[in-house]
């Protein structure tokens with residue numbers, strides 16, 4: 001089985017959220033339109049994600065479509081931290097759509113009612129009928145390829161597309177929050193992680 005071929009599948013980047021007593025969300029790349037009338041989409045979310053638990057409980061989820069100009073703080077907060085430990089929406093600008101928070105800056109948002117659930121070994125696939133939507137204020141949706149190749153983002157281990165990477169490098173600095181790696185002798189003092197926005201204190205030096 002050649003895992004590399006799967007990298008040629010195309011994806012976007014999204015924040016999927018849900019709300020019970022507490023609200024939570026996570027970054028996913030697996031939102032797909034299934035039918036047009038009624039408008040139904042699917043999304044695949046790891047069993048370990050708190051958002052998965054909340055969607056199963058409330059049967060409702062939100063989708064915010066990320067743009068290429070997304071604030072790195074959004075990827076850092078929703079992609080690499082657990083909502084069991086913090087309120088991810090606390091320092092993020094949001095708007096209310098049918099009772100759920102969606103990102104204020106995005107390429108569009110949707111609220112879905114869960115109409116079916118399919119379990120796999122590691123992820124749950126939720127089918128959701130779109131019950132409301134907004135168009136958003138950003139033009140260019142971010143693709144997963146743009147995230148990897150232009151922003152040099154990494155896949156967290158819960159992503160369906162995660163594969164172990166073993167590219168040999170010389171001296172790299174690794175962001176301890178999101179896993180972003182940059183090859184450089186020394187980091188400039190005002191350097192910030194382009195993925196999650198952390199300062200150089202969040203980086204560790206790795207010799208490879």
Ligand code: FE
Nearest residue numbers: 175178193196
């Ligand atoms: Fe980072």
